[in-house]
Amino acid sequence: MISGDANPAAKLRPLVEARGLRKTYRTGVDRVVNALAGFDLAVTEGEIVCLIGPSGSGKSTALRMLNALERPDADSGALRVLGHDLLDPETDMDRVRAEVGMVFQHFNLFPHLSVIENLALAPRLVRGAAPADARARGLELLERVGIADKAGEPPDRLSGGQKQRVAIARALAMNPRLMLFDEPTSALDPEMVGEVLDVMRDLAAKMTMIVVTHEMGFAREVASRVVFMDEGRVVEDGPPDQVFGAPSHPRTRTFLEKVL
Amino acid sequence: MTRARRRLAIRIAIYAAVVGLALVVIARADLRYRWAWGLFFDRWAHLLLEGLVLTVEVSLVSMLLALPLGVVIGLCRTAHDPGARLLGFGFVEVFRGTPLLVQVMIWYHVLAGPMGLEGPGAWLVAALGPINRALGVSHAVQPTTIAAAVAALACFAASYIAEIVRAGVQSIDRGQMEAARSLGLTHYQAMRHVILPQALRRILPPLASEFIALVKDSSLASVIGLQELTMATRDVQAGAYMTFEPWLVTAALYLGINVLLSLGVRRLEKRLGVARRGEAIQ
Numbered sequence: 001m002i003s004g005d006a007n008p009a010a011k012l013r014p015l016v017e018a019r020g021l022r023k024t025y026r027t028g029v030d031r032v033v034n035a036l037a038g039f040d041l042a043v044t045e046g047e048i049v050c051l052i053g054p055s056g057s058g059k060s061t062a063l064r065m066l067n068a069l070e071r072p073d074a075d076s077g078a079l080r081v082l083g084h085d086l087l088d089p090e091t092d093m094d095r096v097r098a099e100v101g102m103v104f105q106h107f108n109l110f111p112h113l114s115v116i117e118n119l120a121l122a123p124r125l126v127r128g129a130a131p132a133d134a135r136a137r138g139l140e141l142l143e144r145v146g147i148a149d150k151a152g153e154p155p156d157r158l159s160g161g162q163k164q165r166v167a168i169a170r171a172l173a174m175n176p177r178l179m180l181f182d183e184p185t186s187a188l189d190p191e192m193v194g195e196v197l198d199v200m201r202d203l204a205a206k207m208t209m210i211v212v213t214h215e216m217g218f219a220r221e222v223a224s225r226v227v228f229m230d231e232g233r234v235v236e237d238g239p240p241d242q243v244f245g246a247p248s249h250p251r252t253r254t255f256l257e258k259v260l
Numbered sequence: 261m262t263r264a265r266r267r268l269a270i271r272i273a274i275y276a277a278v279v280g281l282a283l284v285v286i287a288r289a290d291l292r293y294r295w296a297w298g299l300f301f302d303r304w305a306h307l308l309l310e311g312l313v314l315t316v317e318v319s320l321v322s323m324l325l326a327l328p329l330g331v332v333i334g335l336c337r338t339a340h341d342p343g344a345r346l347l348g349f350g351f352v353e354v355f356r357g358t359p360l361l362v363q364v365m366i367w368y369h370v371l372a373g374p375m376g377l378e379g380p381g382a383w384l385v386a387a388l389g390p391i392n393r394a395l396g397v398s399h400a401v402q403p404t405t406i407a408a409a410v411a412a413l414a415c416f417a418a419s420y421i422a423e424i425v426r427a428g429v430q431s432i433d434r435g436q437m438e439a440a441r442s443l444g445l446t447h448y449q450a451m452r453h454v455i456l457p458q459a460l461r462r463i464l465p466p467l468a469s470e471f472i473a474l475v476k477d478s479s480l481a482s483v484i485g486l487q488e489l490t491m492a493t494r495d496v497q498a499g500a501y502m503t504f505e506p507w508l509v510t511a512a513l514y515l516g517i518n519v520l521l522s523l524g525v526r527r528l529e530k531r532l533g534v535a536r537r538g539e540a541i542q
Contacts (some may be wrong), residue, residue, distance in 0.1 A: 067442055098444025108439035112457050121453060122443035167439075174443055 016043040020077025037232035050219035053229035068093040101171030109155035116151040141169040161192030181211040300505040311492025322413035330421025355419035368408035381407030409481035428459035468525035
């Protein structure tokens, strides 16, 4: 079973606390890009947060920081994920990543391993699971995302939608307490978007999720909160009805007019 | 006859004509040389086969050392740690940037004594002893000589393998490393189980070239007195006053080893399913 049972007391626990996160990239000798310019976000257990905003607004950078794939600048405020302080160099980032699941835009399945081996690898190596147990649990998860029949296939035999469902199952195999999705449907053919969103919708009932997405329909329907970002900052943060129905900031309105 | 078949037939005819012409030229050339194949095979050929045994042994042992060493050095060059990167860079530049002949001399004359290469050399000689006796290799192998030869060949080949490995690792999409790390794997685990298995498939062809180069380069061990194939050939030339027969046979023997090596790697490529990528489209 997927972890994160939704009892009311647990719902109050903050899983993510980000304050004043900054990230600058040096792109030339004296050219600097501010990917994040003071990013704030708090997420409590059970929430489904959708990050939206124009490209280059820092959504992906912010998401990747929550999994320690990007390091914030030294003058950042605070970043705690699942109780770990990610700004502290002493923190074991591998342990944090093991507890946080991540799904990428381009799936990033391991092409040299079969589907079931993709799922079993991390539980075996990181948790020391017995190979048979890891495979049994992997099959269970493949069943849930509806592709148990592909367990023995190499990833390149799958359609885009199937690949992304395997990627979701692979992340779930580590029993994460938080799932991050980085534009999970952006690389898919239109007719395959639905099957991936269906799996995510199912998952949303039992999991805390942060989703960077351009799927406004999904955000409106599934999100408990929608966060609009622009130029490396959170511009608007609220329930979907409010952000989509009555956006308070002109930049949010301009963006939504373009995409809706 | 289809168009494709007609084109194939024309191509085969052209190849046959070229090869035929070359054979006629060689056969008609006056080499002013009295062949003595009978004498050669009766009295001298076995010395070349003894040399061949040593060439294969030294090449194999060097390969077995060069591959892991090259992988480690190559990974050092892609490492985050600046010390490791500098070590990898230094190793590659030193062993790739000087002639192998000079390196063989330095290993044998300069380094072998202070580094105590005689010990591992003696161990290697003892390990190879039963094989050599079974194959009828008559002369004794000096421990220091074989150790210096193996050390020189292994380090030299490792410096090239390191660059091949680095290129292979860097050719793997960044998303693979990110996906592996996002699941909680350490950098080492991600390298070992995700990046390297994919990289090694890609670098099999250049690795095969490196192994073939290693077999040929082992001939340089003759300068420190290792009785490998090239040294044996020179001995036969001097002892038998024959030149053409031993050298042509030796060339054929090297070619034979390397063709076998090529075919072996090719089979490995097929088994791993990489051979079909990039195949021509008809």
